[in-house]
Amino acid sequence: MTALTVEAQGLTKYFGNFKAVDNVSLEVPTGSIYGVLGPNGAGKTTSLRMTLGIIDPDAGSSRLFGGQRPQSVRHRIGYLPEERGLYPGMKAREAIAFMGALRGLDWSEGRRRAETFMTELGLERVIDEKIRKMSKGMAQMIQLIGSIVHAPDLIVLDEPFSGLDPVNQERLEMLVRRERDRGATILFSTHVMAHAERLCDRLAIIARSQRRFEGTVDEARAMLPMQVRYTPRGAPDPAVIAAMLPPGAEPRGDAWQFPIADAGVEPLLARITASGHGVAGLSIVRPGLHDAFVHIVRQVDAGFEADARVDALEEAAL
Amino acid sequence: MSPFLRTIFVIARRDFLSIVATPTFLLFLLAPLFMIGVGAIGGAGASQLADSARGAGRIVALVDTGDIEALRAADSRLRDALPRREKPVTLEIRVATPAADPLAIAREKGSDTYAVLSGPLAAPRIVEQEKGSSSGRYLALLAGEVLRDRAAGPLPPVAPRFESIANQGASIAVQQSMGFGAVFAIFLLTLLLAGQAVGMLAEEKGNKVIEILAAAVPLESVFLGKLLGLLGVAILFIAFWTAMAIGGGLVAATQIDPGAIAATGAAGKSAAALVSAPATGWPFFIGIGFAYFVMAFLLLGAVFLGVGAQAGTVREIQMLSLPITIFQVAMFSLSAAASSAPGSRLATIAQIFPFSSPLAMAARAATDGNHAIHLLALGWQAIWVALVVYLSVRLFRAGVLSGGGSWKFWRRAKVVTSAATPAGVVSSQSH
Incomplete structure (x- = not known):
């Protein structure tokens, strides 16, 4: 079993009487890229904050690097908060060096690395510009550099892609992979599935304050059946085709669409071949992470609505 | 240096620079100059006012020619012993003439006349601006001094030896x-x-x-x-x-x-x-x-x-x-x-x-x-x-x-109580 960099167990946090995070656990293997996915307001940021010890959980605990309290290993962590913030009066190079110095990096080394990073990311023009003169996306890249300038072993990024243009998103993905290759563990939250699908080794989905899924991208996608799109040759009678296909198949123009269980693929192919209607087009695809995510979140929401109905009934009964 | 101290200095450095490296800081730094300037102007004005007021005041003695010297000597002797702030206003000595009217002198324009002495020194008439003023008492005292000197005749000069204890213990x-x-x-x-x-x-x-x-x-x-x-x-x-x-x-x-410093009384103080x-x-x-x-x-x-x-x-x-x-x-x-x-x-x-x-x-x-x-x-x-x-x-x-x-x-406390109340109501109803 691989070592875990992050072991957060049963994190729970109340804001007033609202349970913002309910018994969320995160186990991030060392050297992996781990995504925390969830709709807006699901409790991702609060979970990350508790994991890093910025706020104290009402229940549960967070241990990093094999049983250490987060506060005692601050210099080994890099963190990009969801609410971006830099001192507007600082120059980019100084801002990065400052963030490094907070985590124990030497000032001059911080300035040197700032220059290297900024040049790599195509920001060499603004090295000595003040933050207030930069665009929001640029400032965000500066802050990102600032949070990894001290070469941390654990990098936590809260919604790192939001607010970046596609080119910068691409650069950020490159940067994340490179940091992983350096040996760092990366934990990031997002609600954009495309990034998670491309980057994550493992992921957790948080919805309605609870963790609803944990596993690899493929495991998440496997929660939904594969989708078949079949177009017969010629113009056969729809009723005949419908009889041949599994129940639930729907015509879409010339094509038919329906979900299929993993075991049902070969029998289906045999039936289509035997039927003699021919194959003008056939695709069998696993739905993307996006669909899996929406599926999970919808299920949770449906459960809540059902609960709400039950609550209403109970209240009426009282 | 421990990491804790180091981070303190990182934060302190940032804050210090962000405050000092602004034009506003220069204004802040020089602000006392304005205060000093305003204070100096105000102070100069006030002291000038006080000086002119002091210079304008006087007391007047109308005496016979023979008494003038003795009166002046007595005045300078008494004046010496009084602290600077409490010295009487300038003494103006005039020769008494039959035409001189103390009331008219007291009302002369150009200066405040606090008291006027006239008549024989043994029974002087003192016209004063305020009843029982110290200026009037001072003129009476002067007259007494002159008479006493004259009656006692020439005295051997007093030869005092002053000893300072300032160094032995601070006040x-x-x-x-x-x-x-x-x-x-x-x-x-x-x-x-x-x-x-x-x-x-x-x-x-x-x-x-x-x-x-x-x-x-x-x-x-x-x-x-x-x-x-x-x-x-x-x-x-x-x-x-x-x-x-x-x-x-x-x-x-x-x-x-x-030499000038030593000469001025203020420096001495x-x-x-x-x-x-x-x-x-x-x-x-x-x-x-x-x-x-x-x-x-x-x-x-x-x-x-x-x-x-x-x-x-x-x-x-x-x-x-x-x-x-x-x-x-x-x-x-x-x-x-x-x-x-x-x-x-x-x-x-x-x-x-x-x-x-x-x-x-x-x-x-x-x-x-x-x-x-x-x-x-x-x-x-x-x-x-x-x-x-x-x-x-x-x-x-x-x-x-x-x-x-x-x-x-307090707001959070309220949220908690408001959350608690409905639950309490429900449970009491269900019982």
Whole structure:
């Protein structure tokens, strides 16, 4: 079993009487890229904050690097908060060096690395510009550099892609992979599935304050059946085709669409071949992470609505 | 250096530079110049007014020609013994003529005539502006002196031998006023910047840097670093003006002839003040005064920083500035009262109460020669600085960082109670 960099167990946090995070656990293997996915307001940021010890959980605990309290290993962590913030009066190079110095990096080394990073990311023009003169996306890249300038072993990024243009998103993905290759563990939250699908080794989905899924991208996608799109040759009678296909198949123009269980693929192919209607087009695809995510979140929401109905009934009964 | 101290200095460095490297700081640094300028103009005007008023006043004696010399001699003799402020106004001596009317002289334009003496010296008629005025009494005294001299005949001159005891022990009054001076100076310097601490975390909250700081370093070092940065600014300010004062003094010293200094009475007076040193000696007094300034600054700054950290908006911070100023003035008044009554119960209270302790203890250094007690006091105050910072951080962590929108503890309490009430109602109904 691989070592875990992050072991957060049963994190729970109340804001007033609202349970913002309910018994969320995160186990991030060392050297992996781990995504925390969830709709807006699901409790991702609060979970990350508790994991890093910025706020104290009402229940549960967070241990990093094999049983250490987060506060005692601050210099080994890099963190990009969801609410971006830099001192507007600082120059980019100084801002990065400052963030490094907070985590124990030497000032001059911080300035040197700032220059290297900024040049790599195509920001060499603004090295000595003040933050207030930069665009929001640029400032965000500066802050990102600032949070990894001290070469941390654990990098936590809260919604790192939001607010970046596609080119910068691409650069950020490159940067994340490179940091992983350096040996760092990366934990990031997002609600954009495309990034998670491309980057994550493992992921957790948080919805309605609870963790609803944990596993690899493929495991998440496997929660939904594969989708078949079949177009017969010629113009056969729809009723005949419908009889041949599994129940639930729907015509879409010339094509038919329906979900299929993993075991049902070969029998289906045999039936289509035997039927003699021919194959003008056939695709069998696993739905993307996006669909899996929406599926999970919808299920949770449906459960809540059902609960709400039950609550209403109970209240009426009282 | 330990990581904790290092992060404190990283924060302090940032804050110090961000305050100092602005044009506004120059304005702040030079602000006392305006004060000095206004003060100088006002002072000059006021002293000119006083001088002209003093020059305009007079008392008049209408005497026979033979008495003039004796009267003048008696006047200069008596005048010498009186302190400068209490010397009578100028004496104008005129030869008495039958035409001279004391009432007319008293009413002459051009100067205030306080009293006019006329008639024989043994039974003079004194016309005075106010009944029972000291000017009238003085003229009567002069007349008596002249008569007594004449009756006694020439006396052998008195040959007094003056001995000064100034070096043997400083006057208590001077030491107490030194104590008050120390209280006032520390109060003024604290007033300069400690109040600004209240808005310091507003910057971080406004531009969201607080979360970076909170994630990267212990909040205690954020608070202490900010205090230290502000203290650095204050010390820069003090150093600048001390250097200016010393430089100005040196320049003035080269311009003025030493003989002239010795000749003026004012110089003699300040020399006397220098001779009477504070009870702990000048070097210790100045050193401990600075140490107490640092403590006063850190203590009040920590309180203000902690209170300000709880504020949500700029408006709330502005509203806080009044109670904060009142708090500072209250500590000043307490310590000032204590400095004027050393050894009293009030003084002990002021010295023990942590927020007035630096001021009151600085005053104590002027009157009490005990050195060791100051070590104790500094330790006591340092404990309070740590305690205030610790509590501020706890409140900040519990309230502002965790609470999201509802950072006000009373509001959160309300949410909890309102949440509790419906549940209670339901359960009581179901029973």
